[in-house]
Every structure is written in structure tokens, then in C-alpha cells.
Amino acid sequence: MPRWLPRAIVLALALYSVFLLGSWAFHQLVGLLVNILLAFFLALAIEPAVGRMAARGMRRGLATFLVSFAVLIFSIGFVVLLGSMLAGQIVDMVENFPQYLDSLINWINQTFHTDLSRVEVQDSVLSSDWLQKYVQNSASGVLDVSATVLGGLFRLLTIFLFAFYFAADGPRLRRALCSVLPPARQTEVLRAWEIAVDKTGGYLYSRGLMALISGVAHFVLFEILGVPYAPALAVWVGLVSQFIPTIGTYLAGALPMLIAFTVNPWYALWVLGFVVVYQQFENYLLQPKLTSKTVDIHPAVAFGSVIAGTALLGVVGALIAIPAVATLQAFLGAYVKRYDVTDDPRVHGHRRYGEAVVARLQKALHHKKEKERAAAEDSSAE
Incomplete structure (x- = not known):
């Protein structure tokens, strides 16, 4: 046996063990890494406001605290307002449920020539096995829901804390990063940082503009249908549909559908149809055009980046995909040499x-x- 073979075997086993350990650690920390990534982009989003306040003489830590506190208060107030509204509508639905059931039974009797009664339907539903199993599973799942809520709150707290540190200690972080790089690399890092701040701000501007358009469109629909709390519901749809990508519009449309159902069950179908149509209009027409102007990337690239981000990191990836791709494109664009294009109809179009x-x-x-x-x-x- 060659002398080097035992050493090679030991080295291979050691490297394999290190690989397994690193893979295990990465999978254990992937949630934390995603939170840090999301916090970094949140810090980039509030960087312009913090920078302006710091330029006027305010301490950077205090400026970051004020901006973060304003964002937090707005978010909590929005959730509390909509939560109270939703609770009131659920109470109204429970109180009026017998009337809804009577109208549904009357429609079934008239349409299909049956002879159903509310008492028979209630008795059959209450005595069914699936309802009893559902109640038992719901009772046992209360702890799971509570744990999920607490986990979500802890994750939000983690993201806010990291975002606060990134924004408050931004200059110190950049200084520490540049201290380990040669001067030429330092310039490139600082330029990339500025591009990231600019593109993230442009992305938030485009999202805010689309939220405004979505809110106005849905507000008009709610007013036409006579759905209560139309302004609050329009704000809900606008914000949730834009800052929860891909599925945000459908998630935001669930609450207006629920409230529209209390007015007229058919109104819920109208809301659903409008949500589906508007989602297609936004995905294929509105979002690519606005994003291409505010973030300066091609509409096809914006659409593809959202799909790729969703495949990689889920909702978080879809949220940060466009500013990340825009930053990368702008940064690499400085290293691409461009030439004058020949005067040819095949190049300039028909x-x-x-x-x-x-x-x-x-x-x-x-x-x-x-x-x-x-x-x-x-x-x-x-």
C-alpha cells in the first residue's frame, strides 16, 4: 500500500465531514440568512430618509429610530384597523347567517323544485361526522396557530432589529468593509452600495404607485357595489397586493369578498372576477411598464426576475428580486463597452x-x- 493512501483517505473523510457539517449548518441557518437579506433591503429602503435627516444634523441612530418607529406605527395601526373591521363583519355574518341560509334554501327549492327546510339542513350538518372531526382538529390546532403567530412576530422583530442596525451603522459597516479592500475595490463597493439604494428606492416608488392605482380601481368597484368600508378596503387591497408579490392580489381580495358577501352573495363573485382580471392586467401590462421606467430594467427581465426569485426564496425572493437584478444590471453595465449601432432598419425597427x-x-x-x-x-x- 502506498504511504500517501492512508493520508488521502483520512483527508477525504475529513473534507466530507466538513461538507456535511457545513451543509447541515446552512440548512439550519437558512431562515436567519433570509431574514438578514430581507432586513438589508429594508435598510436600503429607509436609507434615503435616514441620510437626509442625518445630513441636517440629527444623529444617525436617532434618525433611524424615528423612521423605523414611523413605519412600525403605520403597520400596527393598519393591521389593528383592518382587524377590528374584519371582526365586526364576522360578527354581522354570524348574526345574519340564518337569513343567508334561508335565502339559499329558497333559491335551491325554486330552482331544483325541492322541499328543503332550514331546520333539516341544520340538524344534518350538526349531526355530521365531518363537523365533529373538524371541531376536534380545530381545537387541537389552536396551539399550532399560536406558535405560528409567535414565530411570525419573532421573525418580524428579528428583521426590524437587523434593519435598524444596518441603517444606523451604515457608514461604519461600509467603512469596515472597505478597510479590507484595496482602494480600487473600495470605490466599486461604494458605487454598488449607492446603486442598490437608488434601485431599491425606485422599486418602492413603483410599488407605491401601483398600490395607488390598484386601490383607486378597487375603490371604484366597492363604491359601485355598495360594499361598506370601501376606503379602508381599497387601502388594504392596494398595499397587500403590491407588497406581497404574485399572490398578493388574491390574498388581498379575500377580505373584500368576505365583506361583499354580507351585502349580497353575488357581489362576492363580482369582486372575485374583478380581482382575477385586474391581476392579469397588472402582471402583464402595468407592472412591467412601471418597473422598466422606475427601476430601469426591461419588462421581460422584471417579470422573469420575479419568477426566479419566487422559485429560489419564495415570497421574500419575489419581493427583492427586481431591486437585486436592477442593482446587478446597473453595476455590471459600467464594465460593458458599447459601440455606435449601424444605421439599419433591422436594428432600429420598421x-x-x-x-x-x-x-x-x-x-x-x-x-x-x-x-x-x-x-x-x-x-x-x-
């Missing part, structure tokens, strides 16, 4: 026949002048 003829004549005239100038230079040289 032109009318008259424009093409004029372009050819101008090109021929230019070549003729060049030949005459060259001939004049040759004759003068002789």
Missing part, C-alpha cells in the same frame, strides 16, 4: 417606405461626397 428611401439617398450622397473629397486630395497631392 420604417416607412419613404423614410427608407430618404435614408438610402442620404447615405449615397454621403458616399459621393467622400469620393469627391478623396479625389480632390489625390489631385492636390499630384
